[in-house]
Amino acid sequence: MQELSLSIHTKGAINETAKTNAMDTHAYSIQVRALVYEEGGRFYARSLEMDLIGSGSSGPKALRELQELVEEHVSFALFKNDESLILFKAEKQYFDRWEKAVTAQLRNELFPDTAVQLKYTAQYITITKQELAKLKKRSHFNVVMEPQCA
Secondary structure (H helix, E strand, C coil): CCCCCCEEEECCCCCCCCCCCCCCCCCEEEEEEEEEEEECCEEEEEECCCCCEEEECCHHHHHHHHHHHHHHHHHHHHHHCCHHHCCCCCCHHHHHHHHHHHHHHHHHHHCHHHCCCCCEEEEEEEEEHHHHHHHHHCCCCCCCCCCCCC
């Protein structure tokens, strides 16, 4: 499988190993919101626009898994040439949590003396035009024909 590195842009507490670009000046083709949270000792990253979920032992690991899922999801939709395969919104509760996380993160950045522990962090996974072009060229999805009985 071809290696592809999508950008993860983060704000907040769960950013121990996620790579970010210092200042991206290009327009994004796709920007997917990710809500990262811990539940039952495991971390989850949920894409709001695609309702995909990555999990891991840390926030960045869950976000990396979600990044790979988003990459595969977009790649498959492009392979099938079917835009209806892209968007599947998460439940409303996750959008509400996203808004609360954005507000809390902004408050923590502006007023660090009154910072609170975040239950959720609002983050972005972005796919640039160049990365999208690489996804379009992928051809690792093989159609397997089932044997037919006569």
